[in-house]
Amino acid sequence: MSKKIQIAVVGGGAAGFFAAIHASGPESEVHLFEKSSKLLSKVKISGGGRCNVTHRPMETSSLVKNYPRGEKFLRKVFPSFTSRDTMDWFESRGVPLKIESDGRVFPVSDNSQSIIDALIKEADRLKVNIHLRSGIDRLEINDSGQFMLTLGQEKRIFDRLIVCSGGFPKRSGFEFLDSTGHQVVDPIPSLFTFNTPGQAIRELMGVAFPDGQVKLAGTKLSYRGPILITHWGLSGPAVLKLSAFGAKWLFKQQYQAEALINWNAAFGEEEYRSHLKDYGLKHPRRQALKHPLFEVPARFWEHLCEIAEIKEGQIHAELSKKQINRLVQNLFCYNLPIHGKTTFKEEFVTSGGISLDGIEPTKMESKYHPNLFFAGEVLDIDGITGGFNFQAAWSTGYLAGKAAKHHT
Ligand SMILES: Cc1cc2nc3c(=O)[nH]c(=O)nc-3n(C[C@H](O)[C@H](O)[C@H](O)COP(=O)(O)OP(=O)(O)OC[C@H]3O[C@@H](n4cnc5c(N)ncnc54)[C@H](O)[C@@H]3O)c2cc1C
Structure with a gap:
């Protein structure tokens, strides 16, 4: 043999x-x-x-x-x-x-x-x-x-x-x-989540967005998918995908970057604006703070209203151009500074x-x-x-x- x-x-x-x-x-x-x-x-x-x-x-x-x-x-x-x-x-x-x-x-x-x-x-x-x-x-x-x-x-x-x-x-x-x-x-x-120390958004840990889009400012890297706010920053499949495709770039930047987030990728900037306008015309007396739009979670909507300085009780008909611009800006292109990363425990x-x-x-x-x-x-x-x-x-x-x- x-x-x-x-x-x-x-x-x-x-x-x-x-x-x-x-x-x-x-x-x-x-x-x-x-x-x-x-x-x-x-x-x-x-x-x-x-x-x-x-x-x-x-x-x-x-x-x-x-x-x-x-x-x-x-x-x-x-x-x-x-x-x-x-x-x-x-x-x-x-x-x-x-x-x-x-x-x-x-x-x-x-x-x-x-x-x-x-x-x-x-x-x-x-x-x-x-x-x-x-x-x-x-x-x-x-x-x-x-x-x-x-x-x-x-x-x-x-x-x-x-x-x-x-x-x-x-x-x-x-x-x-x-x-x-x-x-x-x-x-x-590769495959990590983003740390956003000191950012108010971390107060909203656990809030999830089923279909968002995250972009890395200064690059062409942009991914769509679920996003999750955690107690240290940002996670979810869209973020993990961005961390993988942007692994080399982020490493070179020593994990100091800026994430630009659209919280509901079904809407573009102009769509957010026109929907807000239509909603205001249809429901002029509704309180802006109390009626979250664009399927974003209520806690997050309140956060956006706070940034736009929309006051308790303020109705749609009273929203200023500046307030509407701020809402649109932060729905479509929320600017979140990234400082560091965290290992994603699942993989x-x-x-x-x-x-x-x-x-x-x-x-x-x-x-x-x-x-x-x-x-x-x-x-x-x-x-x-x-x-x-x-x-x-x-x-x-x-x-x-x-x-x-x-x-x-
Ligand atoms: C926490 C975690 C969760 C994950 N979950 C998933 C998942 O759900 N789905 C998915 O697709 N991927 C997942 N991954 C990634 C996946 O586990 C790896 O890509 C995969 O295990 C790689 O397999 P491998 O055999 O190439 O390497 P490994 O699994 O790393 O195996 C290599 C082995 O070689 C041994 N070894 C190294 N050097 C020597 C040497 N000189 N002599 C003898 N032995 C040596 C090591 O001890 C080790 O046991 C996960 C990874 C982690 C860390």
Whole structure:
């Protein structure tokens, strides 16, 4: 019997498990090395403990738009393993999934453990050798193109290597990969909320706007979606999306910026103005403060009236031009200074990582070293919140695993 191909997978997260599972087969022996004492620890805490495993199935051309970094590269990745495939994969392994109204996909159990159990069970069935507390300290490539891994005092040699070591907040986290010659794009945070210290608006924490638009002043970056006022500032999907697409710009500005907010994106500036005028003509004797308009929450409407210096009891017919202008200005383009950011607890990622220039996207193989593969967040790929980060991990893990098994 010929010797089995020895495949090592570095990292026991989502990408590492998917790569190891798909690298398994009668001709390969797969070893997965995880430096910590726990497997799939990010899956466990993901999506607030529910694991937003992917996003509603969609065309590749739409799916890739959710990745501030990696869009072009993923156009060649996703056709091989889509969000539909992710759903089928888990459901056929006994994990029923549900699609929520905003497109996020969760296990019906609302418990990330269901996802973990399915992955571990499959890896066991395929006889993946799992090594916990086995951090790879060093990686060398010998003259015959094999991979020598150093784990503490031990050295092990493999024919093929799949690196799925995840993102690191600092460049030093990638140092063990320096010998591969792959370039690393400096890591910076993505997916965070905005701090607005000292702003009166924070008194309104908990107030939500289902369809707003947030823009970063001085840029073309502008995103529509739900907005939430928190006790430290601004959050919600529109803000998180802006933080992801604006991650590099905001990092350069050291998170000092100005958000311009339209609280109901169904209205433009002129529409706000004309609706206010019509309302005033129809209901001249109604008290402005008591009748919130444009579907904004009553507490927020009172805040806008306060800025416009509209007094208790003042009726629409008595509103001055200046007061109307102020209302319109703050409904359409509320200016909120941002000073700093806060980690979004339900999901966060680092942008940056191994540069995509050195990777062949249909196999996830290194362009510099045959038999070396990368998958998951270790790459310079990151998505917005909504299941897109896991989808990138499943798709790249699948491709890397398959290619490592079949590669000649
Ligand atoms: C709180 C939180 C919630 C999230 N929720 C969601 C969500 O609901 N939906 C979504 O799509 N995304 C979510 N994400 C993002 C998602 O978890 C990651 O994008 C995804 O886990 C990346 O998978 P990975 O396998 O590439 O990396 P990781 O999950 O980070 O796994 C990498 C593994 O490699 C190990 N490792 C590193 N270096 C070495 C080494 N030298 N030797 C051996 N092992 C090593 C690490 O210990 C780690 O276990 C969330 C992230 C966080 C932090």
